[in-house]
Amino acid sequence: MTESADAPSLHRVIGIDIGTTSCTVAVWDGSRVVVLPPTPSVVGQNKAGQVVVGQIPAAGRESAVAGIKRVLGSGEQIRFRGRTYRTREICAFLLIELKRQAEAYVGGPVYDAVITVPSSAGETQRRALREAAGLAQLNVRRLLDDTVAAAAGFGADRPGTYAIYDLGGGTFDAAIVRIGPGGVEVLGTAGDPRLGGDDFDDRIAEFALRQIRERHHVDLSRDAHIRRRIRWEAEIRKRELSVADSVTLDLPVLTATVSASVPLSRRGFEAMIEPDVDRSLDYLGAAMLAAGVGRAAIEQVLLSGGSTRIPLIRQRLARYFGLTPTDIRTDLDPEELNARGAGLIARDFESAPLFEGMAAGLLSGNLRLRAEMADPAPEPPISEQVPDPAAPIPEPPAETPADFRRVAERSHDVLSTGPNHGHDALRSAYLGFVRAVQAADADARLAELGEALTAEFARTDDAAGTCP
């Protein structure tokens, strides 16, 4: 490949990591893999009823479809927008959006991708993913097992035998791999397509519902909207527990008479997920058995997937293998790793000038799905993209809704006490939210911006915790 220093040549075969909670595109830019910001794996609709992917407006969230990876190829019919979709069509919406993002980044058409798939996926699921890619007009150059993607993402810097422990939002994959000069050789795998961070959120939510039942004598577990709110809060507090010893689930005005605040300690959370962690270690054992490799042969454990940020998991792995914590590799972002690996493997393939799929119906299917989708949001004007870092940060206005008061105050603290650079995304989310409060925007809009701020705050907090 030829390249000049000032004009990197963007490779037009992209890497795509399809996750239960988020999807990520990676592009080789001629000298390194660029991982684009993740897109939530959620397909919903806007006010006009058009399909949107990723950030769903508050009004379209109730009917949004999440976690399609777990059911892909299952034959399940998905009710959405008043009609029935096949799982591969929902997955195709995600892929069409990811293809668009890649094309915007590359500055031209993209027809080729290396796409990750759970190592535990069967033939039906792999076929469904290929068909979804076809509906998105993408040539699948390779379906890459999640664990191989993770190993490739780490880079074969040292030959040896490694265990890969990939625990994301919805699926768990364990693998024993040998990394040598020739690349990654998978010796054995095992996993569970239904084990991940989503289950941990459920455990916390069940706990909170029980606490509420005991204290307020009401059972809110059958109200889907309330459950969703509690799970949302549970996910944020769960991330905080990876760096804090205790947290409080803040659940104001669940009903006209019930507001709850539920304390949760890290020990309490660990006890809730212990059986899940045990189960993951059983799969690891099964992968070693399949590989014919004993624990002593494992030199390092490579961690992938956001849930491996949970300290208990790292401790249990070190104990299981008798390794020191430094042999549990945490040097790369576990949420980016598989996309990074897919992007690296994608370098080996030539891009095609066109979509090559010949199967009948793919083009018409693509046209139909694209016609159902909203046009991509126009880029905001530059002045809104990067707020002036020198401008003073206003306090949260008095009218800030109670649901978001705390996160607004904490964001304000971070932004006004930290260095006046960095945190661009948090600043932008905070200022957008404050502006909407000042302008007395509609509740739905405030909720949407408040939730975006909460997510951004959690990310910032997370980054501060992992790189002190």
Ligand SMILES: Nc1ncnc2c1ncn2[C@@H]1O[C@H](COP(=O)(O)OP(=O)(O)OP(=O)(O)O)[C@@H](O)[C@H]1O
């Ligand atoms: N700091 C943290 N502590 C605990 N859990 C975290 C943390 N950060 C992220 N997570 C969890 O990681 C999960 C998302 O991880 P990731 O993006 O790797 O999953 P995914 O690739 O979408 O899913 P999968 O690979 O399982 O299909 C979510 O459940 C999220 O709550």
Ligand SMILES: [Mg+2]
């Ligand atoms: Mg993943």
